[in-house]
Amino acid sequence: MKTRTSAKQLTAKFSLLIALCLGSIAYAQGSPTEGVSAVYGLVVEPGGSSGSETNLLMATEYGLLRATPGGTSQRVGSLDIALSTLAIQPGDPDRLFLSGFGADGNPVGLYTSADVGGEWAPALDNDQVRNALRSLAISPVNQSLMIALTDEIQISDDSGKTWTGAENTPDQTFSVAPSTIRTGTIYAATMTGLLMSEDEGASWAQTYAQETPVTMVKALSGNRIIAFVFGIGLVSVVEPSADWQVLASGFEDRYVLNLAEHPDNPNILFASMDTGALLTSRNGGKSWISFEGSNHATPERLALGKQLFEENCQACHGSKGIGESPGDPEARDEFGFKAPALNDDMHAWHHGDANLVATIQNGSPRNQRMVPFGEFLSDEDIENTLAYVKSLWSIRSLTCQGSRHMGCLGN
Numbered sequence: 278m279k280t281r282t283s284a285k286q287l288t289a290k291f292s293l294l295i296a297l298c299l300g301s302i303a304y305a306q307g308s309p310t311e312g313v314s315a316v317y318g319l320v321v322e323p324g325g326s327s328g329s330e331t332n333l334l335m336a337t338e339y340g341l342l343r344a345t346p347g348g349t350s351q352r353v354g355s356l357d358i359a360l361s362t363l364a365i366q367p368g369d370p371d372r373l374f375l376s377g378f379g380a381d382g383n384p385v386g387l388y389t390s391a392d393v394g395g396e397w398a399p400a401l402d403n404d405q406v407r408n409a410l411r412s413l414a415i416s417p418v419n420q421s422l423m424i425a426l427t428d429e430i431q432i433s434d435d436s437g438k439t440w441t442g443a444e445n446t447p448d449q450t451f452s453v454a455p456s457t458i459r460t461g462t463i464y465a466a467t468m469t470g471l472l473m474s475e476d477e478g479a480s481w482a483q484t485y486a487q488e489t490p491v492t493m494v495k496a497l498s499g500n501r502i503i504a505f506v507f508g509i510g511l512v513s514v515v516e517p518s519a520d521w522q523v524l525a526s527g528f529e530d531r532y533v534l535n536l537a538e539h540p541d542n543p544n545i546l547f548a549s550m551d552t553g554a555l556l557t558s559r560n561g562g563k564s565w566i567s568f569e570g571s572n573h574a575t576p577e578r579l580a581l582g583k584q585l586f587e588e589n590c591q592a593c594h595g596s597k598g599i600g601e602s603p604g605d606p607e608a609r610d611e612f613g614f615k616a617p618a619l620n621d622d623m624h625a626w627h628h629g630d631a632n633l634v635a636t637i638q639n640g641s642p643r644n645q646r647m648v649p650f651g652e653f654l655s656d657e658d659i660e661n662t663l664a665y666v667k668s669l670w671s672i673r674s675l676t677c678q679g680s681r682h683m684g685c686l687g688n
């Protein structure tokens with residue numbers, strides 16, 4: 278599966294990060310989140326959590342959207358801006374900052390809201406940085422310190438009112454983060470590696486050894502800095518250490534663009550991927566499942582789902598979903614097919630959750646052996662079974678699930 282990627286292909290691959298190409302604003306309320314192909318900023322919606330359900334706010338070309346684990350998204354507030362970034366104030370989680378392009382296509386600078394996106398006002402004192410910011414981070418140690426990225430790294434020490442350009446900005450910087458312990462220290466995720474400056478951007482040095490593209494860097498609670506190194510995965514340090522450890526691998530050719538943490542539980546993380554897919558982790562980033570359906574993927578429900586699968590599906594779809602006669606691709610049943618693999622091997626993951634639920638509920642019109650299980654299993658049983666099936670998928674399949682698989686072909 279693994280292919281070598283040339284520098285040219287990589288530049289094309291990261292074009293999403295290099296140039297924001299934002300379309301017109303048109304969004305239907307309650308659309309499947311699957312329709313969102315690019316997320317430019319991600320935060321946990323303040324007050325948007327109950328039990329295993331947590332809603333996220335995403336910066337998209339359609340404006341500010343709420344994504345639910347049920348797989349739908351809704352517009353939040355009435356700001357008509359195609360967004361390029363989104364940040365939340367660590368000490369005041371009702372306060373949001375965003376940037377992007379207005380309906381006239383011009384960059385709007387920085388906007389802020391003190392009531393979770395209800396009312397927005399420009400955060401700038403004047404026309405400085407009247408750009409679309411591409412990355413925005415607020416220091417967890419010094420709440421009025423903000424670091425942003427336009428064509429260059431910008432620093433504000435008055436909550437975004439006034440800004441100063443850093444003396445030097447590394448080439449092709451994708452994302453910036455402040456240190457969690459030292460005020461003058463900044464991290465930059467760049468095309469040629471993860472860099473650190475200890476003098477507010479005057480000079481830079483490699484902090485992660487490899488000179489491979491780093492698509493994202495984020496400062497989190499507990500003095501954690503997490504970055505995504507292309508081809509390696511998520512790497513992290515707990516400051517002041519600079520001894521980077523691989524937190525999670527197995528992303529293959531996909532990459533993380535944004536990271537958010539749950540305000541009440543630092544082990545619960547959320548990520549947006551290069552395809553726009555949302556993932557979530559319950560163990561501080563070590564393993565990831567898809568955000569869509571994560572409300573069904575509790576350990577208890579996964580155990581029930583496994584049992585339901587073994588009792589109702591395994592006879593045809595094989596142990597752990599390997600499919601019927603996986604060793605014999607020529608095998609056929611009386612209708613001309615065998616039950617396909619439901620793990621990564623076939624293309625079950627080319628279907629979105631709603632589509633898979635419908636097949637399980639209604640059966641297949643093409644093969645009478647795939648009976649309508651809606652007659653025997655409750656909706657919750659089917660959700661649990663699907664949660665188990667999705668637990669058999671790789672991070673890549675979760676990232677490319679449903680209509681997104683098209684965008685994963687050939688790049």
Ligand code: HEC
Pocket residue numbers: 585586589590591592593594614615616617619623624625626628633636637641642643644646647648650662
């Ligand atoms: C008696 C055999 C049999 C059993 C039992 C069975 N299936 Fe199937 N299933 C099939 C066959 C055959 C197909 C292929 C249908 C087609 O090609 O249209 C299929 C197709 C599917 C698909 C579509 C896969 C794709 O890639 O499009 C899903 C999802 C699925 N089954 C889930 C389940 C689940 C979940 C269960 C248990 C609740 C189950 N099946 C039980 C035989 C079975």
